[in-house]
Amino acid sequence: MSTHSQFLSRFASRFLPYALLIGLLTGCSEPEQPDTLLIDNIHGYSFNNQRELFNFSAMAIRDGKVLATGDSEIAANYPKAEKFDGQGKTLIPGIIDAHGHVSSLGFTLLSIDVRGLASARQAAEKVANYAAEQPQLQWIKGRGWNQVLWPDQQFPTAALLDQFIDDRPVWLNRVDGHAGWANSAAMKAAGIDKNTLSPAGGEILRDADGIPTGVFIDNAMDLIAQAVPKPTADEITVALDTVSKHLLKLGITSTHDAGVSATEHALYRELADSGAMQVRLYGMISSTDPELEQILAAGHSLGSNDMYSARSIKIYTDGALGSRGAALIEPYQDRPDHSGLLLTSAEQLRQLFSLATKAEFQVAIHAIGDKGNRIALDEIEHAYNTVGGRHLRHRIEHSQVVALSDLPRFKSLDVIPSMQPTHATSDMNMAEDRIGAERLKGAYAWRSFLNQGSRVVSGSDFPVELAAPFDGIHAAVTRQNKANQPEGGWIAEEAMTIKETMRSFSIDAAWAAHQEDRLGGLTPGKWADFILLDQDIYHIAPKDLWKTQVLETWLAGERVFKAK
Known part of the structure; x- marks a missing residue:
């Protein structure tokens, strides 16, 4: 071997391991890997881990997670990256809806929707037309009626439904899900008659002769629901597919599912592990499910891809304000003999906790x-x-009407007020009638919670409200409906800023699900879930927030929706 060859051999044996090590170490930040995606030419906004808003114009993504964000010079660090031109659009983290009912929305999208109709008769006519087009359905199911919107503001009756459809059972949930409207065929199928007693935490509305009128409040709904055929796993899968596409179109990349059954829990875990889950779900297991104890004993359900997580249970104390099922300390102003309904006993609550x-x-x-x-x-x-x-970061879902003396307890007990901004603008036409002006001082009190240091997390409560997040964002900032009424906002002193609102739909919503290290912001190591918008929500007139359109939705660095 020549002297030169011997030198090269000694060099390789002595220094090549160090060279390989240096290569491996620098490769961790080596910018030239072709599997990197660079999103540039964007107006980017996100919250960091300190919950502070920051801006960026470029973002690098690898393996579905954020590598880095910065200005246009970041492109120089990734010369071989695949490039995506954001065309100057606004980019924000994917919306996290902190309170929805996933399968309920899916089934609502697949059934008859009577939301927003002007009378009970219009609702009954629409149901009859739908039934005529669906002769294969054994039960006609739907959702969305709201007697508050009708001229007489009276609850509907089975007799009215019977005029339009009496050959098959009809069961229609009120918009808030806390009351149901049945026709006579449905009551007959459930064995309901004059002698049927209202269950604890529920009320069967009756006429002057004690005959059930067809409306069932809160726990009384179970009397009808038990007769309705339970959805199969295949039907739940179809509903989940339908709702997932709907949510992604709206810019919602993750949602907290407030009341997951054992069947859904097993199905969601299977879909997530197989890669078939389309939107991220954080499951709250229904406290009334017969398999609750087995699910708790099995421990947290966490997947490596964060598509389905479950480490929460959902409990009910009371009903809803619109159906007068919300439990009040003093009676309803517009029904002085009634103080609402308690759906879970104190003994059950303590056992569940x-x-x-x-x-x-x-x-x-x-x-x-x-x-x-x-x-x-x-x-x-x-x-x-x-x-x-x-x-454990316990949450009170809705936190809607709170006695002023109880507001500070949310902070002292570290309880999260999980709230839905559109509830305020939907309820403003009846809330004062129900509870009076004095109790309104502690109602829909987002600013009061924020001022005391509580983290407000926001959702929509779909399908009670539409799953449209920018409707909620608009309501939170303006305290107005989409017609920008009332002028100046309803109880405007409780409004949030746009920054606070977006935080409540992103990093704080992730925190409320113990997911702040992985979701809720576009910082290194978190999933690259983001949306592109048609306008800069941080620099437009608040009255126009609800008009915001989602142009694209990306989940784990992959585009999953693009507007046509």
Whole structure:
């Protein structure tokens, strides 16, 4: 071997391992890998891990996660990256809707929708026309009626439905899901008659002779629902496919599913693990499911792709304001003999908190009335003092009407107010009639919560409200409906800023699901879930926020929706 060859051999044996090591280390940040995607020419906005808003004009993505964000010079760091021109559009993190009902919306999209109709007769006519077009359906199911919008504001009757359809059972959920309207065929199928008693936490509305009128409030709905054929796994899959496409089109990349059955839980886990889940779901297991204890015993359901996670249970304290099922400390102003309904007993609540805490599951507890909220806060405090669980980030879903003396308890007990901005603008036409001006001081109180340091997280409560996030964003900032009424906003002092609102639909919503390290912002290491918009929501007149259109939706660095 020549002297030169011997030198090269010694050099290789001594220094090549170091060279390889240096290559491997620098390769971690080596910008020239072709599997990198560079999004540039954008007006980007996101929140960092300190919940601060920052801007960027370019973003690098690899393996579905954010590598880096910065200005246009970032392109120089990734010369071999695939490039995507954002054409100067606004880019924000994908919306996280912190409270929805996924399969319910899916089935609503696949059934008859009577939302917004001007009378009970119009609703009945629409149902009859739908039934005529669907002769194969054994039951006619739908959703969306709201007697508050009708001239007489009276609950509908089975007799009216019977005039239009009496050959098949009809079951229509009220818009808030806390009341149902049945025809006589449905009541007959469920065995309902004059002698049927209202269950605890529910009410069968009756006429002067004690005959059920066809409207069932809260737990009384179960009397009809138990007769309705349960959806099969295949039907749930179709509903999930339908709702997933709908949500992605609206810019929602993740949603918290408020009430997941055992069947749905198993199906969601299977779809997520197989790669078939289309939108991220955070599941709250329904506390009334017969398999709750087995699910809790199995522990958190977490997947490596974060498409389905479940570490929460959903409990109800009371009903809804529109159907007068929300539990109030004092009676309803427009029904002085009635104070609402309690859907879960104190004994059950304590047992559920104990079960959840021991399994390290968060509790998300539905509470709308001031009594419902007080009970929820009392039970959370009792749980802290007996079994613990403060670290679990318990939530009160809706936190809608709260006694002024109870507002500070959300902060002192570290309870998350999980709220839905469009509830305020939907309820403003009847809320004062229900509870009076004095109790409104603690109602829909987003600013009061924020001022005391509580983290408000936002959702829509679909299908109670539309799943349209920019309707909610507009409502949060303006306290107005889409007609920009009332002028100046309804209880305008409780409005949020656009920055606070977007935080509540992103990083704070992720935090409320223990997902802030992986979702809710476009910072290195988090999933590249984002949307492109047709206008800069941070620099437009607030009255135009609801008009925002989603141009594209991306999930884990892949485009999953593009507007035509």
